[in-house]
Each structure stands twice: as C-alpha cells, then as structure tokens.
Amino acid sequence: MLSETLAICALVAVIGIDVRTIGGTLISRPLVIAPLTGWMLGDLKTGFMVAYFIELVWVGMLPVGASLPVEALPVTVIATFIASHMAADRTFSEAIIMFAIMISIPFGFVSRWLESHIRGLNSKLSEMLEDQFSGERLPDIALVQYANIGLSFAKVFLVCFLPIYFGYNVINRIYGSLPVNITEGLSTAFYIVPLVGIAVVLDLFLLKKQLLYLFSAFCLAFLLFFVFKLSPFIVLAIGVMGGLIALKYLYKEDTIV
Numbered sequence: 370m371l372s373e374t375l376a377i378c379a380l381v382a383v384i385g386i387d388v389r390t391i392g393g394t395l396i397s398r399p400l401v402i403a404p405l406t407g408w409m410l411g412d413l414k415t416g417f418m419v420a421y422f423i424e425l426v427w428v429g430m431l432p433v434g435a436s437l438p439v440e441a442l443p444v445t446v447i448a449t450f451i452a453s454h455m456a457a458d459r460t461f462s463e464a465i466i467m468f469a470i471m472i473s474i475p476f477g478f479v480s481r482w483l484e485s486h487i488r489g490l491n492s493k494l495s496e497m498l499e500d501q502f503s504g505e506r507l508p509d510i511a512l513v514q515y516a517n518i519g520l521s522f523a524k525v526f527l528v529c530f531l532p533i534y535f536g537y538n539v540i541n542r543i544y545g546s547l548p549v550n551i552t553e554g555l556s557t558a559f560y561i562v563p564l565v566g567i568a569v570v571l572d573l574f575l576l577k578k579q580l581l582y583l584f585s586a587f588c589l590a591f592l593l594f595f596v597f598k599l600s601p602f603i604v605l606a607i608g609v610m611g612g613l614i615a616l617k618y619l620y621k622e623d624t625i626v
Contacts, residue, residue, distance in 0.1 A: 385525030425566025
C-alpha cells in the first residue's frame with residue numbers, strides 16, 4: 370500500500386501545481402483527478418462516481434484572484450482512494466462513496482489553510498525581491514519561483530498522503546461500526562446531494578428566459594420515456610437534436626442577453 374500511495378500522491382502533487390502556481394489548465398479538477406486516481410487503483414468506476422459527485426458540488430468554487438475556496442483536489446484524491454479500498458474490502462454500495470467524501474472534506478479546509486499561509490510567505494518573498502532590486506545584486510527570482518513550486522508540491526503531497534496512509538484503517542473501522550440506518554441514509558444522500566450541484570450549475574449558467582425551455586424539455590423526456598415507453602437511445606437522440614436547435618437559437622446575436 371505504501372508504494373501505491375506514494376505514487377498516487379506524488380503524481381497528484383505534480384498536477385496540483387497547476388491549481389495556482391503554474392498553468393491553470395484545469396487538469397486538477399475532480400473530473401480529471403478522480404478517474405485518474407481510480408485508474409491507478411484499478412477501480413475506474415469508483416473514480417468516475419466520485420468525480421461527478423464532487424465536480425457538481427464544487428463547480429461554483431474556483432480559485433479566481435484572491436479567492437480561496439475549499440480545495441477540491443485533496444478531497445477528490447482522498448475520497449477516491451478510501452472509497453476504492455473500502456469497496457474492495459466489503460460489498461460495494463453508494464454509502465461507501467458518500468462516507469469517503471464526507472470524511473475527506475475537512476482536508477480541503479486544511480489545504481486551504483496551508484495555501485493561505487503559503488500566499489503570506491510569497492508576499493514576504495516578493496518584498497525581499499523588491500529590496501534586492503534597489504541594491505546592487507540581482508534578485509534571486511528563479512530561486513523564489515522554485516521554492517514556491519516546491520511548497521505547492523509539498524502541500525498537496527502531505528495533505529493527501531498523511532490521511533490516506535495513516536488514517537485509512539481507522540476510517541475503515543469507523544464505517545464498519547456504523548448502524549444500518551446510517552448507511553442507508555448515506556446511500557440516499559448520494560443521490561440527493563448532487564441535486565445541490567445541479568442547482569448551482571443552473572444558477573451559474575442559465576438565464577431566466579431559459580428556465581421555460583429546461584422545464585419543457587424535462588416534461589417531454591419524462592413523457593417519452595415513462596409514458597410512451599420509448600427507447601432511451603431515441604429519447605437521447607431527440608434531446609441532442611433539441612440541444613443543437615437551442616444552441617443555434619441562443620447564440621444568435623440578437624437573442625443573447
């Protein structure tokens with residue numbers, strides 16, 4: 370387990386540099402990290418289930434400017450690792466994924482706290498560079514940049530490695546001691562909580578005038594699938610055609626508001 374944990378945490382720590390230090394390509398989003406972690410663990414299914422859940426909940430929390438949201442990267446990695454190993458130790462259920470995500474969320478706060486201190490340190494280093502500019506010697510800009518990259522790497526690596534390697538057995542025992550009604554509640558929550566994420570997506574991207582189209586499409590899909598018993602592929606094809614027509618309408622210059 371040690372070599373597996375080290376390999377995953379090291380790779381994720383390299384990708385984690387993309388969050389704020391270098392790049393900003395969004396490869397550190399849950400939609401990428403969770404399947405990647407699941408693939409390395411040989412459990413791609415769990416990776417995708419964790420990915421869609423966390424991505425929906427975190428879709429509105431982006432590190433823009435000075436904003437410091439709860440970091441999704443450590444939450445995603447820890448949750449995928451714990452859920453995958455717990456599912457291998459017992460019968461798979463949605464409750465395992467929900468429990469793993471809930472246990473992992475505090476480490477997103479820890480990572481945000483560390484990031485705030487790293488930013489404070491960066492401010493002090495910037496002041497030191499300004500003082501060097503005023504002197505005769507050239508500033509050690511490259512050294513400061515490498516130090517910042519190293520700190521970002523170490524932060525992600527430690528926040529992911531420590532709870533996984535030293536906490537998994539404890540977490541596994543806690544889940545095993547939960548009463549049945551709690552695990553059933555976790556299974557139900559797995560399907561309910563993502564609705565919050567869907568609501569966030571709708572709030573971010575939908576205009577009020579589009580809500581009528583969304584509601585109409587939902588009712589039409591319900592009728593076609595449950596009342597007229599059409600094949601899911603036919604309903605999907607109709608939905609794709611409707612989406613293309615909607616895009617053509619919405620992106621006309623005279624209809625964008």
